[in-house]
Amino acid sequence: MIALGVLVFAAVLLLALTLWRRRSPAILRRIDAYDRLNREVGLAVEDGTRLHISLGRGNLFTSRGGSALAGLAMLRRIAERTSVSDRPPIVTSGDAALTILSQDTSQSGYRAAGAEEQFRVSAGRMTGLSPFAYAAGTIPIARDENVSANILIGDLGAESGLVAEAADRQDSSLIAASDNLSAQSIFYASAQDPLIGEELFAAGAYVGAGASHEASLQVQDVLRWLVILAILGGAALKFIGFNF
Amino acid sequence: MRVFTAAFAIASGLIVLLGYFFPIQPLSQLRLILTDWAIVIAGFSVLIGIFNLIAVQMEKIRTRQKGSVYGALLVVSLIFTFGIGLLLGPEDPFMRLAVDAVIVPAEAALMAILAVTLIYASIRLLRRRVDLMSVLFLLVAVLFLLAIMPTPFGPIPGDQLILDVAGMFSRGGARGLLIGIALGTLLTGLRVLFGIDRPYGGN
Numbered sequence: 001m002i003a004l005g006v007l008v009f010a011a012v013l014l015l016a017l018t019l020w021r022r023r024s025p026a027i028l029r030r031i032d033a034y035d036r037l038n039r040e041v042g043l044a045v046e047d048g049t050r051l052h053i054s055l056g057r058g059n060l061f062t063s064r065g066g067s068a069l070a071g072l073a074m075l076r077r078i079a080e081r082t083s084v085s086d087r088p089p090i091v092t093s094g095d096a097a098l099t100i101l102s103q104d105t106s107q108s109g110y111r112a113a114g115a116e117e118q119f120r121v122s123a124g125r126m127t128g129l130s131p132f133a134y135a136a137g138t139i140p141i142a143r144d145e146n147v148s149a150n151i152l153i154g155d156l157g158a159e160s161g162l163v164a165e166a167a168d169r170q171d172s173s174l175i176a177a178s179d180n181l182s183a184q185s186i187f188y189a190s191a192q193d194p195l196i197g198e199e200l201f202a203a204g205a206y207v208g209a210g211a212s213h214e215a216s217l218q219v220q221d222v223l224r225w226l227v228i229l230a231i232l233g234g235a236a237l238k239f240i241g242f243n244f
Numbered sequence: 245m246r247v248f249t250a251a252f253a254i255a256s257g258l259i260v261l262l263g264y265f266f267p268i269q270p271l272s273q274l275r276l277i278l279t280d281w282a283i284v285i286a287g288f289s290v291l292i293g294i295f296n297l298i299a300v301q302m303e304k305i306r307t308r309q310k311g312s313v314y315g316a317l318l319v320v321s322l323i324f325t326f327g328i329g330l331l332l333g334p335e336d337p338f339m340r341l342a343v344d345a346v347i348v349p350a351e352a353a354l355m356a357i358l359a360v361t362l363i364y365a366s367i368r369l370l371r372r373r374v375d376l377m378s379v380l381f382l383l384v385a386v387l388f389l390l391a392i393m394p395t396p397f398g399p400i401p402g403d404q405l406i407l408d409v410a411g412m413f414s415r416g417g418a419r420g421l422l423i424g425i426a427l428g429t430l431l432t433g434l435r436v437l438f439g440i441d442r443p444y445g446g447n
Contacts, residue, residue: 004265011434018440061286066429069436072443096293097286101443108442125300126293132351137297144310158358165361168368179425181418188381189365192372197421201428204441212440216431223427 010219017215026205026214033193034206037175040149041081041207049148050087052141053078054163055102056154056178057094057134064155067179067200068098071154072105073213074203078151079109081207083118090141091124093154094134099126135159142166152176153203156183164190177203250439257437298322384410 044051053075058068075091082089091102103124110119127137142150143166150167152160156178164186167174176187177195188194198220204213256278263275301315309315329339366385369378391399391406435441 007261007430007434010430011438014431014434015438061282063426063429066432067425069432069441069443070428073432073435073441076441076443096289096291096296099293099296100289105443121296122300122303124296126296129290129293130347130351132354133347136350136354140311140314159354161358161361161365162354165365168365179429181421184421185381186362186365189362189369198424198428200425201432210440212435216428216435219431220424220427223430224424227423227427 006223010223013219013222014212014215017218018212021211021214021218025211026218028202028205028214028217031193031195031199031202031206033175033177033191033195033199034203036173036193037149037151037203038207040151040173040175041078044087044089044148045082045085047148048086049146051078051082051089052145052147052150053089053091054138054150054152054154054156054160055091055093055098056152056156056160057131058098058155058179059095060097060101064179067153067155068093068095068101070201070203072098072101073209074151074153074207075102076105076109077204077207077209079106080113081109083110083113083115087146088118088120088123090145090147092127092134092138092141093124094126094128094131096126096129098154099124131157131159132162135162138163139166142172143170147172149173149175152178152187153200155179158182158186161186161190249444250442253442253444254437254439261437294322294326384414 041051043049053071055068055071055075058064058066058071060068075089078089089106091106093099093102103121106124107116107119110116125137125141127141128134139162141147142163147167147170150163150172152163152174153176156163156176157180160176160178160183164174164176168190174187174191175193175195176183176191177200178184178187179200184194184196188196201220202213202217204210205217259271260275260278263271298319301319304315305312305319325339325342328336328342332338366382369382387406387410391403391410432441436443
């Protein structure tokens with residue numbers, strides 16, 4: 001019942017804050033990685049280079065699918081913004097269903113920009129089904145496809161270290177976030193501006209995906225404070241000898 | 245059509261969610277049916293994904309792009325293994341050999357390369373960002389490695405202290421990160437459930 005209560009509370013808060021944010025957009029704190037991301041999107045269009053967006057291996061049947069969906073929301077906006085480019089972004093993933101969704105999402109972005117004829121299905125690629133097969137299939141894209149920035153956002157594991165290394169060898173930018181702790185520590189060492197923890201889910205808000213994404217960040221903040229209060233309250237109750 | 249797909253997706257999501265919280269008929273039955281459908285569709289999506297992989301490699305070969313030889317090797321191996329797998333079944337000794345003698349060693353080799361890559365990335369970290377957090381990150385990583393690595397002389401002095409003290413902070417930090425990720429996942433799921441984000445048919 002607690003889980004259902006949290007879910008309903010979060011849902012009501014999300015809808016209310018989305019309506020509010022439509023009228024007054026939020027002022028977001030600065031995150032260097034997303035500043036870099038927005039800069040790289042603009043530069044890629046101007047320079048005629050490509051963006052490589054990797055959505056990881058997040059299976060939509062598991063809780064890991066959440067990070068993949070966050071990556072797709074960001075992809076939708078980036079596809080819209082880069083639809084005028086000669087070289088459309090390449091989207092790689094290590095899950096078949098995610099590949100199909102990435103193609104569909106890219107197409108939606110192109111359609112929204114009025115450039116659907118520019119869309120190519122081959123821009124959404126499945127590079128491998130196992131972690132290292134995925135990394136081995138993704139490295140040549142980061143290396144050989146005139147990529148100026150690699151955006152790795154989704155459920156990525158330790159194998160992403162190989163992709164990060166390939167990006168570094170090409171002197172291309174790396175913007176990376178994962179829901180996996182091993183990958184987060186690897187990105188902390190590899191990326192210029194690392195994204196830690198739930199910053200992954202802020203991608204949509206920072207690329208201008210809409211009021212609902214800004215509202216999501218606010219709801220996360222509210223829920224985080226509630227979790228902190230629950231932890232502190234639980235510790236205090238335990239300390240005074242209240243067992244539960 | 246897009247309205248129909250959105251309505252169907254939202255209804256399916258709500259039924260599965262309600263079936264999870266209220267295991268009563270017909271919700272739980274519908275939940276199982278929808279989950280079964282999703283599993284079948286996911287199975288077919290793997291075939292589509294493999295077709296996508298072949299199509300991309302064939303395009304590479306046709307336009308003679310860099311690395312097209314590897315693409316040809318991949319396509320031939322894939323078709324050969326798929327055909328043999330269909331004829332003999334996945335439990336056949338030959339199929340097991342394909343996994344044990346090709347896939348496992350190749351992935352183990354990549355893992356070994358990854359270990360070297362990570363050491364290299366750690367060394368470059370201080371060149372990229374010299375701040376307190378980077379120094380602390382490296383220091384803790386080195387201390388952990390020293391504490392858990394086997395040595396010819398047995399454990400290093402104070403290994404348990406390092407594991408306890410540094411482990412306490414890192415476990416706390418990891419839980420904080422995981423709670424944040426769980427909240428982010430919850431909100432992302434709600435946006436999809438309400439049809440605000442529609443990765444299945446465009447907004």
